Amino acid sequence: MNLTTLALRNLRRRPVRAALSILGITLSVGSALALMSLSHSIKDSTRAGLDEMGDDLVVMQKGASDIFGGFIAQDMVARVAGTAGVTRAAGELFMFAPTAQDRNVLTQGWADTSYLWKKVPLRAGRVPAPGEHDVAVLGEGAAAALEKKLGDDVTLLGATFKVIGIANYTAIINRGLVLIPLADLQQISSRPNQVTMIHVNVDRSAGAVNLAQIKSAIEALGNLTASTANEVLDKDRNFAILDAVSLAISLIAVIMGAIYVLNALVMATQERTREIGIFAAIGWSRRRIMASIVVEGIVMCLIGCALGLLVSFGAAFAFPYIPAIGDLVSFTPSPLLIAATLAAAFGLCVLGALFPAWRAIRMLPAEALRRI
Numbered sequence: 550m551n552l553t554t555l556a557l558r559n560l561r562r563r564p565v566r567a568a569l570s571i572l573g574i575t576l577s578v579g580s581a582l583a584l585m586s587l588s589h590s591i592k593d594s595t596r597a598g599l600d601e602m603g604d605d606l607v608v609m610q611k612g613a614s615d616i617f618g619g620f621i622a623q624d625m626v627a628r629v630a631g632t633a634g635v636t637r638a639a640g641e642l643f644m645f646a647p648t649a650q651d652r653n654v655l656t657q658g659w660a661d662t663s664y665l666w667k668k669v670p671l672r673a674g675r676v677p678a679p680g681e682h683d684v685a686v687l688g689e690g691a692a693a694a695l696e697k698k699l700g701d702d703v704t705l706l707g708a709t710f711k712v713i714g715i716a717n718y719t720a721i722i723n724r725g726l727v728l729i730p731l732a733d734l735q736q737i738s739s740r741p742n743q744v745t746m747i748h749v750n751v752d753r754s755a756g757a758v759n760l761a762q763i764k765s766a767i768e769a770l771g772n773l774t775a776s777t778a779n780e781v782l783d784k785d786r787n788f789a790i791l792d793a794v795s796l797a798i799s800l801i802a803v804i805m806g807a808i809y810v811l812n813a814l815v816m817a818t819q820e821r822t823r824e825i826g827i828f829a830a831i832g833w834s835r836r837r838i839m840a841s842i843v844v845e846g847i848v849m850c851l852i853g854c855a856l857g858l859l860v861s862f863g864a865a866f867a868f869p870y871i872p873a874i875g876d877l878v879s880f881t882p883s884p885l886l887i888a889a890t891l892a893a894a895f896g897l898c899v900l901g902a903l904f905p906a907w908r909a910i911r912m913l914p915a916e917a918l919r920r921i
Contacts, residue, residue, distance in 0.1 A: 566813055574806040578854050582857065582858065583864040585799050586865065586886055595788075600720075602748055606760065606776065612774075625747070633766060637749075639665050639748045641747070647706065648704055656727045658729055659730070663731075674715055684711050689717055699713065807901035814845060815905045843906050
């Protein structure tokens with residue numbers, strides 16, 4: 550009988566305990582994978598949304614702790630656009646705005662002259678005409694979540710807007726957008742003549758672009774910071790906190806899985822003292838006795854990790870159907886994250902199995918055989 554066969558036999562002898570231990574590992578690994586994947590996906594979705602707008606640089610208020618935290622005077626947009634090396638710039642005010650359906654939707658305001666309106670991938674309808682007010686363009690995700698179509702009214706911050714267009718963006722965060730004229734959003738949010746960020750395109754006609762030089766020129770305008778989309782998100786406090794919290798909770802979950810293994814094997818070792826004594830009496834080495842118990846923990850861990858992986862993919866499949874947030878972001882565990890999480894879970898489960906294995910080899914054969 551090899552060690553794997555022995556481990557499976559021992560697990561079958563205690564099916565309820567083994568099943569509960571494996572269930573604990575499954576939930577630990579599945580929740581850790583899902584939480585870490587969601588955290589990474591939120592950041593990746595935001596990055597993809599900025600990239601889809603075609604930005605070379607994003608200009609924000611200097612010292613702003615996150616992308617929602619800073620505000621820039623609207624007249625600064627023209628000054629940034631006039632910077633050497635900049636071909637065009639567009640100011641944007643954005644926030645999560647409450648709707649009549651008790652949902653908060655990511656709402657963006659663009660000026661009439663903004664080049665961003667020309668880049669909206671319309672599926673139906675049109676974008677606002679210059680000087681037009683009280684109209685909105687909805688991303689497909691927002692339209693579906695709010696159950697709105699062309700010609701319907703949508704309420705944002707207590708103001709009513711008529712839906713004149715449906716946009717078919719690729720990035721999931723952009724599919725959840727509501728776009729309205731900048732002047733309207735400034736008015737209903739009490740942010741007159743302010744924008745949250747400035748989108749910047751640089752001149753690439755002359756070949757290589759010195760982004761560092763353009764950044765310095767923009768920042769010299771005063772109280773501004775110019776960054777690429779990656780740099781903005783890497784410095785964002787909200788994403789840093791989200792990553793830290795998700796990592797901490799995931800570690801706790803995986804450690805709990807190891808504790809399930811430890812608990813199950815400690816109890817199993819106590820119940821099998823006579824069996825362990827017999828193995829020692831017939832010539833099994835301490836190393837082989839220890840390995841037999843560790844292998845049992847490894848088998849439970851492998852089964853739990855496999856089921857946990859399935860749970861994480863099931864959660865990823867079900868997440869888009871969650872009201873309010875499912876239409877804003879989705880996630881799928883990446884191969885690198887799967888490998889790291891399973892490796893951590895496997896290592897901790899092996900450590901959890903070592904203590905009961907060490908206790909087993911400390912028993913003298915004669916003492917073990919006397920126990921009932």
